[in-house]
Amino acid sequence: MTWLDLAEHTAFGLDNLPYGVFSRPGDTRRRAGVAVGDQVLDLSAATEDTALAPLFGAGVLNPFLAAGRPVWREVRARVREWLTGKQHADRIAPHLVARDEVTTHLPIEVADYVDFYSSEQHALNAGRILLGAEGELAPNWKRLPVGYHGRAGTVVVSGTPVTRPSGQRKPRGAAEPSFGPSRLLDIEAEVGFVVGTPSTVGTPVPVDDFAEHVFGMCLVNDWSARDIQGWESQPLGPFLGKSFATSMSAWIVPLEALEHARVAPPVQDPEPFDYLRGREPWGIDLALEIRLNGHLVSSPPFATQYWTGAQQLAHLTVNGASLRTGDLYASGTVTGPEREQRGSLLELSWGGREPFDLPGGETRKFLLDGDEVVISGTAPGPDGTRVGFGDVRGRVLPAI
């Protein structure tokens, strides 16, 4: 099917073809690329003297994303053609680089970043951990996809180290808050949606227009400082407990690669309002894995998310708020019904009350300095293949 030397069961085959931004060794120029097998196709170089050149010359994917769905389809078709047609091999082969030799960069200029809260199990767990057995879903939770804006300027690419934040926190039982490094540093395994086509302010985006606006998906680690968050968040929500860093994958999987991953979301009850009801179901079957220092600690299933990416987009814009190219929104922590499916250390350690085991005799509640977290994921592809998402990794550095 391809003249490339692709491993048989690669999750980065011709049915995937995620986009990213990279630089070659010894060259700081940022280039658009497509990951294929264990290589990267330098799209900036491959399109250099063609009509597609302006889309891939910016050092970020935004011009390509802004061009809209017909162009995304056309480019995808061309790239597949280049990688399948033997007649292209001579021209294209020099534009392939080994993936482990490149440096990846933040693939998009992030416009606005929104974080949702759309896993029912996560919301239940968080409520119970914080409020005890009475903790239950807030009355609005099954009516609207609860969300908030995060800090676009501190979204970083996978591989960027994360410095333990300092701030005010007030431990349970303390009379007064104190200032210092966060002691409850956590992760949140989430799925990100990247907007390409903008929308007009004042005009909500219909839920069925999801695929016209959203270019693709990635993984997100919504690093969280639970103690800082707990002290600051009444009444206006999370702020510094989140804004120190948010990591995204280097590779964005186009929606077109996820046709075989589409599933119905869980039954929604009560029935959502009209603007949240679409003709097509946009649940996505995406199997996440969280590794802490190389050890698999959890396998959150994204298919269990209550609110879909399409519903989140419709909700985000229903008040007339506009979308911009490069908007990123994340699903909220992905947590399934089982213990080994929890998407945060808050839940895995049940608020620190039930430290979980790591191989070698260690236990963990929250992150320690030096810990490295890797969130990875694959979705079903055609014919029993898997479509791999670029993982999102980060190591914790000590507080300054």
Add this chain to the structure above:
Amino acid sequence: MTWLDLAEHTAFGLDNLPYGVFSRPGDTRRRAGVAVGDQVLDLSAATEDTALAPLFGAGVLNPFLAAGRPVWREVRARVREWLTGKQHADRIAPHLVARDEVTTHLPIEVADYVDFYSSEQHALNAGRILLGAEGELAPNWKRLPVGYHGRAGTVVVSGTPVTRPSGQRKPRGAAEPSFGPSRLLDIEAEVGFVVGTPSTVGTPVPVDDFAEHVFGMCLVNDWSARDIQGWESQPLGPFLGKSFATSMSAWIVPLEALEHARVAPPVQDPEPFDYLRGREPWGIDLALEIRLNGHLVSSPPFATQYWTGAQQLAHLTVNGASLRTGDLYASGTVTGPEREQRGSLLELSWGGREPFDLPGGETRKFLLDGDEVVISGTAPGPDGTRVGFGDVRGRVLPAI
């Protein structure tokens, strides 16, 4: 003092010189400008063949803002020289345009937008309106400047109409939420701070470095849909109740114009943490006025704000979050101790329970379609003069 024909008591004299972006009649090009008297100095044209040209050629002020405090000082000194030295008149006069003939545009590309909540009276009023007589300041309020991220992409320039948002809301007493146009559309008179010099992620900005990073100030109307906000905001804070629109002045007053407006903020008790304590007080005496359809309804005094802009900046970055050129942060609703000093209709009408009067027999609780709100303000300048802020105005359009 100047060869210009300036009105004697102009609030846009040589001690002000705010920056903005405008276009001339019949010409779509966006130019950097300085407002002086009833004119605008076309800075893009005046610097065209000079070393300053790259700072003012972008259609937004960001390159100038990114250049840092020494450059802001130098440009200010040069502009003052051009407007005072008779020898410059022939060259500069052709670059002056009547202010009422130009179209102003969003003066900055907004990077991240943060909203604070730093008026004690406003927070008390809001608490009492929502929770009754027991409503009091949350335990964290006097420990840290409470804030949250808003939507940068829907910050619009003064003059932009605002469409009444639709969304889910659940009126008091209703069993279920319903969907429709907001019935409780409101304003919030706030003061904005515009960041020029960026900072490095992981490195908090010291409170005493405020004037190195913040270029200047403006006015902000944080339009709010109280019913949408009320239903959505537990537990993650305001979202769609805010993100449909936020308006900012067309003119940004440089900090250097506000030397005579510096005051000590109110006494802070308990004593703030070290990172919030600076050597210099950054309270600002700025007298705001809110007009509804031309009628003065309130005169909020900014000097009463509990947390200063410098403390807000230090808090925003204390967890290592970085600043970018074009970051905008707003003070929170400015409300003083008196009834005629309240910065929102929520407070002016006490949650709709005490409609307030407008001349001509009308009363108001919240905004009606067609209402126009203008927030203006002046600060003390040298020798009894006033420094005028560009007002921020908007008219409410009916829900689509």
